[in-house]
Amino acid sequence: MKDYNPFSLCGKTVLVTGASSGIGRGIAVECAKMGARVVLSGRNEEQLCETLSQMPLAENKEAHLVVPADLANTESIDALVAQLPKLEGVVQNAGINKRMTCQFIKEGDMQNILRTNLESPILLQKALLKKKKIADGGSVVFTASLAAWRQTPGNAVYSASKAGIIAYAKTLAVELASRKIRVNCILPGMVWTDILNNTKIDTETYRENEKTYPLGRYGVPADISPLAVYLLSEASSWMTGTSINIDGGAGV
Numbered sequence: 001m002k003d004y005n006p007f008s009l010c011g012k013t014v015l016v017t018g019a020s021s022g023i024g025r026g027i028a029v030e031c032a033k034m035g036a037r038v039v040l041s042g043r044n045e046e047q048l049c050e051t052l053s054q055m056p057l058a059e060n061k062e063a064h065l066v067v068p069a070d071l072a073n074t075e076s077i078d079a080l081v082a083q084l085p086k087l088e089g090v091v092q093n094a095g096i097n098k099r100m101t102c103q104f105i106k107e108g109d110m111q112n113i114l115r116t117n118l119e120s121p122i123l124l125q126k127a128l129l130k131k132k133k134i135a136d137g138g139s140v141v142f143t144a145s146l147a148a149w150r151q152t153p154g155n156a157v158y159s160a161s162k163a164g165i166i167a168y169a170k171t172l173a174v175e176l177a178s179r180k181i182r183v184n185c186i187l188p189g190m191v192w193t194d195i196l197n198n199t200k201i202d203t204e205t206y207r208e209n210e211k212t213y214p215l216g217r218y219g220v221p222a223d224i225s226p227l228a229v230y231l232l233s234e235a236s237s238w239m240t241g242t243s244i245n246i247d248g249g250a251g252v
C-alpha cells in the first residue's frame with residue numbers, strides 16, 4: 001500500500017498558463033511534485049524560469065518546458081500550441097483584473113479583461129483541440145472565480161468574464177465527454193497574489209475584509225493547488241462540468 005496514490009500525476013504532461021506567478025505558479029510546482037511533466041506558460045520568461053527553479057524533475061525525468069506566450073494574441077496562442085507535446089492535463093489559469101464601477105467602465109479596459117479571461121482561453125482551447133494536443137482521458141481545468149457568483153462593487157466585467165468561462169467550460173465538458181476528457185472549474189475566493197495590486201483597494205481594506213472569511217483568512221496559492229492536482233488526477237475521473245468553490249467559506 002506504500003505506493004498507493006490516486007492523486008499521482010506520474011506519466012502526465014500538464015500545460016499551466018499563468019505559471020509565472022501566484023496561483024498558476026503554485027499549481028505548476030505542485031503538479032511537478034506529484035510527478036507530472038509541466039509546460040509553463042506566461043508572458044514573463046524570467047518569472048517562468050523562477051517557477052521552474054522551484055520544481056522537482058518529472059517522475060519520468062523528462063524536462064519541464066518553458067514556453068512564453070501572450071495569450072491575448074492569436075498568433076502567440078498558435079505558436080505556443082505548435083510547441084506543445086501531447087497533454088494529459090491543461091490548466092487554463094492566466095487572468096487579469098481591474099476594478100471599475102459600471103458607470104466608469106472604459107471600453108479598452110473591458111476588452112482587455114474579456115480578452116484575457118474569456119476569449120483567450122476559448123481560443124487556446126480551440127487550438128489545442130484542432131491540433132489534437134489533448135489525449136483522450138485528459139483533464140482540463142479553468143481557474144474561474146467566486147466572483148462569478150459573489151458580486152462586489154467595481155467587479156462587474158471581471159465577474160462577467162468568469163461567469164462566462166464557467167458557462168463555456170460546461171459546454172466543453174459535454175462536447176468532450178465522449179473522449180473521456182473532463183472539464184472542470186476552480187472558483188477561488190480572495191487569494192493573496194499580485195492580482196490584488198491592480199484593484200485600487202489598499203492592503204488595509206483587504207486585511208479588514210479577510211476577517212469576514214469564515215476560516216479567518218484569505219487564501220494563498222498553496223491552498224488552491226491541491227484542488228487542481230485532484231482535478232487533473234484519476235481520483236476525479238467521474239467528475240466533469242463542475243465548478244468548485246475554494247474560498248475559506250466566503251461563498252457560504
Ligand SMILES: NC(=O)c1ccc[n+]([C@@H]2O[C@H](COP(=O)([O-])OP(=O)(O)OC[C@H]3O[C@@H](n4cnc5c(N)ncnc54)[C@H](OP(=O)(O)O)[C@@H]3O)[C@@H](O)[C@H]2O)c1
Pocket residue numbers: 017018019020021022023024041042043044045047069070071072093094095096116143144145146147187188189190191192193194195196
Ligand atoms: N488572487 C485571487 O484572489 C483570485 C481569485 C479568484 C480567481 N483568481 C484567478 O486566478 C488566476 C491567476 O491569478 P493570480 O491571482 O495568480 O494572479 P497573478 O499572480 O497576477 O497571475 C496572473 C497570471 O496570468 C498571466 N497572464 C496575464 N495576462 C496574460 C496574457 N495576456 N498572456 C499570458 N499570460 C497572462 C500572468 O503572467 P505574465 O504576467 O507573465 O503574462 C500571471 O502568471 C486568474 O485567472 C485570476 O482571475 C484569482
